[in-house]
Amino acid sequence: MIIKDYILPNSLSEAYELLKNNKKAVIIAGGAYLRLQKREVSLAIDLENLGLDYIIEENKLLKIGAMTKLREIETNEYAINELNGMLSNMVKQIGGVQLRNIVTIGGSVCGKYNFSDILPSLIALNASLKFYKAGIMNICEFMENDLKSDILLEIIIDLNQNGMVKYFKSTYKEYSLINVAIARNKNGFNIAVGARPGKAKLAKLSSKILTTEKDIDKACEILLDELSFKTDFRASDKYRKALTKTLLLEAYKELV
Amino acid sequence: MIPIVLNVNDVNYEIMVNPGEMLLDTLRKIGFTSVKKSCDTGACGICSVLVDGKVIPSCSYFTMKIQNKKVITIDGVEEKAREIGQFLLDEGVDQCGFCTPGLIMSIIAMENELNEFTEKNIKHYLVGNICRCSGYEGQIRAIKNYLEVS
Structure with a gap:
């Protein structure tokens, strides 16, 4: 990536004005993945100095600042002790400790990366995203829409639920071949699958029919039908489907 | 080029950097070729x-x-680096030596951060350090010896 100018604003309003007035500007969070892209950027706006690095719990809502590093999430007491450790588990095999000290949750969400180990869990947990201009938005809505000229501030997760994430990697810190996340709230189950290798998606039909253990085979069958699975250099669609079935069953059993 | 002040091993360097420059390139440019x-x-x-x-x-x-x-680069923790390096030498896993400075910096960070040094904890912490010469068994032995865990 070629960067012509690099600014670290000291306020959100300054960051937003810069973003609005520069069509070719790019927001830098951690920057570790962005820097690998082949593109020319007229202005890099780095959010490092805006105080968006925090994890706080308020009335059973966990609020994670967009600039929070993945290693901080991995080792945070709420991430470890709530939701069966789902938030800690979702990040702990993304690169090594070193990389997780740079990579931020905000950058990972906004990149909407196909290989993301974070998005399936956040989708299953029905996370809310707080933006500077657009305000609060559900993660599924965010995944399906293009949001231009806005800044993600915070990820909000309801802790009044339970969750489990399972992923399969060929080596310890490789990108996942498949990532299955399941959460159970007062309305029922939410299942999301990522690295299929398409963008993580909620399996709506499958989530709806799952109520007790006897539905799990049927739910799995529907899931494999409603989401697309593809072959790439990492794995075949058949292999991904077989893994999904096994991981969903495992996740469900450990969850309930 | 943008002027910045870079503090490396407790010394301030007033330097000019390219907007998109990575810390590794900057460090090497000002003489820290140990990185x-x-x-x-x-x-x-x-x-x-x-x-x-x-x-x-x-x-x-x-x-x-x-x-x-x-x-902090390995030049800023010379004494500690020598101590850890000796344990790696004792197991014969310094080999080409190219990855050793990075591994030693990670070992120092791990020692400061973790409370418990099980093999699982050590491997989880150091999985981001790759050695192309060997199979890691020797490194794990050396690190355990250094941390005085069995």
């Missing part, structure tokens, strides 16, 4: 340094982020 460049994608851990006490791959860290932060 090696290898994968340049944040995967191998060879370029690891400490920024405010946290271990990071300097190849993946924008230099512009560094103002008001403190960088």
Whole structure:
């Protein structure tokens, strides 16, 4: 990536004005993945100095600042002790400790990366995203829409639920071949699958029919039908489907 | 070029950097060639340094982020590095030596951060440090010896 100018604003309003007035500007969070892209950027706006690095719990809502590093999430007491450790588990095999000290949750969400180990869990947990201009938005809505000229501030997760994430990697810190996340709230189950290798998606039909253990085979069958699975250099669609079935069953059993 | 103040091993360097420059390139430019460049994608851990006490791959860290932060390279922890290095030598796993500075920086960060050194904890912490010469068994033995765990 070629960067012509690099600014670290000291306020959100300054960051937003810069973003609005520069069509070719790019927001830098951690920057570790962005820097690998082949593109020319007229202005890099780095959010490092805006105080968006925090994890706080308020009335059973966990609020994670967009600039929070993945290693901080991995080792945070709420991430470890709530939701069966789902938030800690979702990040702990993304690169090594070193990389997780740079990579931020905000950058990972906004990149909407196909290989993301974070998005399936956040989708299953029905996370809310707080933006500077657009305000609060559900993660599924965010995944399906293009949001231009806005800044993600915070990820909000309801802790009044339970969750489990399972992923399969060929080596310890490789990108996942498949990532299955399941959460159970007062309305029922939410299942999301990522690295299929398409963008993580909620399996709506499958989530709806799952109520007790006897539905799990049927739910799995529907899931494999409603989401697309593809072959790439990492794995075949058949292999991904077989893994999904096994991981969903495992996740469900450990969850309930 | 943008003027910045870079604090490395408790010394301030007033330098000019390119807007998109990575910390690894800046460090090497001002003479810290102990910080090696290898994968340049944040995967191998060879370029690891400490920024405010946290271990990071300097190849993946924008230099512009560094103002008001403190960088420690292996040159800044010479005595400790020699001590850890001796344990690696004793197991014969220094081999080509290219990855050793990065590994030692990660070991120092791990020692400061973790409370319990089980084999699982050690492996989880150091999986981001790749050695192309060997199979890691020797390194694990050396690190356990250094940390005095069995």
